[in-house]
Amino acid sequence: MNLDTLLAKRIRSLRKSRGYALETLAELSGVSRSMISLIERAETSATATVLGKLADALGVSLASLFSEETAEKAVSPLARSEAQPVWQDPASGYLRRQLSPPGYGTPIELAEVIFMPGQSVTFDNAMRSIVTHQQIWMLAGEMHITVEGQTWQLQPGDCLAMTLGQQIVFHNPTSSSARYLVALSAQPSATGRP
Template sequence: MREPGAPAGVDDRLAARLGMLRAERGWSLEELSRRTGVSRSTLSRLERAELSPTTVVLGQLCTVYGRTMSRLLLEVEAEPPQLVTAARQPVWRDERTGFVRRSVSPPHPGLRAEVIEGTLDAGASLSYENAPVPGVEQHIWVLEGTVEITVEGTVHTVHEGDCLRFRLRGPSHFRCPGPSRVRYALMIVLP
């Protein structure tokens, strides 16, 4: 919790934005829980900034709200500048899965593409139940290591220097087989 009078941090702004998105749709916490499969108490704690969402939970919320994760995180930031220095690129960590996400080129209203950098620890994996926006185009360029990406039931092993591109319409799964972490650039283009 932040001190009274202190500026709201990203977790506080994210919590407020999640509450606003639910309210805009007129959904109760029970309805949002039904749509996401996330417990009502967890959703309540997220909206009160008592809990930081995991990658999986944030992915489920993005899916029901029809947003990419980067777009949602952008909505809690101030108006983005044209030049985003490395020091100002928002970084989000999911300590439980070992996933780190850097918004290299955050989304911007009126633009359809964004670039993120992802790192996933050796042995770690992430699963997304649905595409955040059906038909979203993704290009994944591996900068270091290897990642296995499952899209539409097909497992693609993507090595350093390789690029995988696809349109995402359903679930996806990322796994870093090791022996070291994987670092990749992901370009997302909205339909």
């Protein structure tokens, strides 16, 4: 199954399990009903920004959108390299490899990101329905990450910890790709939406 098909199935399943009509998810996420419909039919590739808004509105982490539902399958603690889904953001071209075993039930999710030169991605999380702690460990290249107005310049070996909030901007200011590991831990917010 390709990743657009996996995302389509996962978003539709999460929306239906919460009893949301397309209009409801559109209102909660700020993503148009027509765009959600196209994504759910795998007729378009959603950008990282759009996926972030949908994940927040559905009350899940962005990383969980890339995991197959595993209720009918045996869950393994091992995610083989060749089976790890890789997704490319159609807007910035960044590549995201989901490293963690799908459905294993650990509170930590890992992903590897390769961020293209000169590109930026902005995540606006105005209404967080889950509290997500994230750490970025730079493996190669350079990234500028702006968290709620403060910019951090990361070099190889640097690690930035943050709690996701209002706005985060990821920017690679160089002419070379950057590579980093993302570790996430998410939990429902005490004041999360229904």
